[in-house]
Amino acid sequence: MLDSTVTAEVQDMLDSLNAALEEGDAQAASALFATDSYWRDLIAVTWNLKTVEGPAEVQDMLAAQLKHTKPGGFAIQKGELPGEDGGVITAWITFETAAGRGWGLMRLKDGRIWTLLTAMQELKGFEENRGTRRPMGAEHGAAKNRKSWKENREAEAAELGYTDQPYTVIIGGGQGGIALGARLRQLGVPTIVLDKHDRPGDQWRSRYKSLCLHDPIWYDHLPYIKFPDNWPVFTPKDKVGDWLEMYTKVMEINYWTRSEVQKASFDEASGTWEVKVNRGGEEVTLRPTQLVLATGMSGKANLPSFPGMESFKGTIQHSSQHEGPDAWTGKKVVVVGSNNSAHDICAALWEADADVTMVQRSSTHIVRSDTLMDIGLGALYSEEAVAGGMTTEKADMVFASLPYRIMHEFQIPLYDQMRERDAEFYAGLEKAGFDLDWGDDGSGLFMKYLRRGSGYYIDVGASQLIIDGEVKLVKGQVERFDETGVVLADGTHLDADLVVMATGYGSMNGWAADLISQEVADKVGKVWGLGSDTTKDPGPWEGEQRNMWKPTQQQNLWFHGGNLHQSRHYSLYLALQLKARMEGLETPVYGLQEVHHLS
Secondary structure, X not given: OOHHHHHHHHHHHHHXXXXXXXXXXXXXXXXXXXXXXXXXXXXXXXXXXXXXXXXXXXXXXXXXXXXXXXXXXEEEOOOOOOEXXXXXXXXXXXXXXXXXXXXXXXXXXXXXXXXXXXXXXXXXXXXXXXXXHOOOOOOOOOOOOOOOHHHHHHHHHHHEOOOEOOOEEEEOOOHHHHHHHHXXXXXXXXXXXXXXXXXXXXXXXXXXXXXXXXXXXXHOOOOOOOOOOOOOXXXXXXXXXXXXXXXXXXXXXXXXXXXXEEEXXXXXXXXXXXEEEEEOOEEEEEOOOEEEEOOOOOOOEOOOOOOOHHHOOOEEEEHHHOOOOHHHOOOEEEEEOOOHHHHHHHHHHHHOOOEEEEXXXXXXXXXXXXXXXXXXXXXXXXXHHHHOOOOHHHHHHHHHHOOHHXXXXXXXXXXXXXXXXXXXXXXXXXXXXXXXXXXXXXXHHHHHHHHHOOOEEEEOOHHHHHHOOOOEEEEOOEEEEOOOEEEEOOOOEEEOOEEEEOOOEOOOHHHHHHHOOHHHHHHHOXXXXXXXXXXXXXXXXXXXXXXXXXXXXXXXXXXXXXXXXXXXXXXXXXXXXXXXXXXXXXXXXXXXXXXOXXX
């Protein structure tokens, strides 16, 4: 199909959509969507992260929201020609609503809208001070007793939380809290980020010494400041920590170190939170309107209790407590678990000449790092993608534009390719007795991550140690400990000086129970997962990540986190929601998530 014909078809569709929306005709607008179609909205129309499926759901959403949010002005994005491939036309679009401006991606199939992504980018009248609106910095002229930039920053830091209350408090100062703190700073939302560590980045520095990001650098940028071109592809943990510390200072985030939350409670009458904080030994009470839990997908250690633990003469550590292999040379170490941390720790211990045994309790999905980068990420997040004109922002939007309902259909062929390319590698693992899986439906790592946040390893070398028998592999369930080691359910005894429990992490919702109350945790319900009715992701279907980056059943309580990609991308939409509420904008939420599973 000629470019001009494709462009004309897209323009005709946008003209029809604009006309229907201008008339307030939800039925006419919904008729433009295919029977199997998806509109994913990131706060632009729904003030929610919401995917509606099929014309009937589109009509219901528009009927509820049109008079409030007034979407319209859909146009082909300047400088972006629509394209056609395999019968699907793809077009970058822009649009406006009553409150803001946005952009997105539209796919047409057989003359109808197949997928539509609409994402708010800025609020009218509350645009970020960037580009042509950037601050001057220097104040030209002369004035008596005026304060310097540094003095103003010092005054703000001294007063916020004491004489002035923040509008938002973020609990957790890892990459999630820092990214959101930077967004809110640029939007002029008074915010304090609370973290218990001594320095920003200590969340990474304190982990085992061999830890590296398993995602490539192009996937991991923070908002506003991208990693430099000479940054390593896979960032070592201490380098991540230093970057986060630098970023926090450069972005002027009000970041309280050595600050541990004792308790938080919500006052219905005033619509504000009371957050009691131990700040380096000083008791401080903060009274923000909005509270964000950015405590991390890997923040609340899951340490199972087994009979006999108290009688064990050796050392038991959760993987989050394990600093590295140096003290264990020549010792017997049992690592319980077979996902990312377990493999990393086993490999580092082997390198330090420890005697290492991995206990695999359930099947694990493994994909080799090079293969994942090439087949799984290369089109969007790679040096080649950048050279081809793919920006981080466009890549994020392409990824976001695939509805979760059908995302696995795009992933399965990719993982089939990976399985074929690395067939000899997988045969070696199976021969060694390693129990492999590819997800319940063969859709691999990304869907496992989105559905359950666990159950996989990106191989950077440990798998070969298992294949070669250098790291011993035992399969089974831990039944108990005794004085000298671990006893499995089949009676196998594993001698150990150290047992590392690489047993994962609990739900972020657990922090709501600990810091607020079990009642609030249950009111909010399960955090993370899609409702795919696959392993560890019970139905019913949700269509979005449960409770993440969007309104919850607890007024003024939000959850933010995920990997660096998600922290970067979704922090924008959470920040815009908070800014809109601070400014008193109308934010009618469509499709507030129901609670089907308690915490």
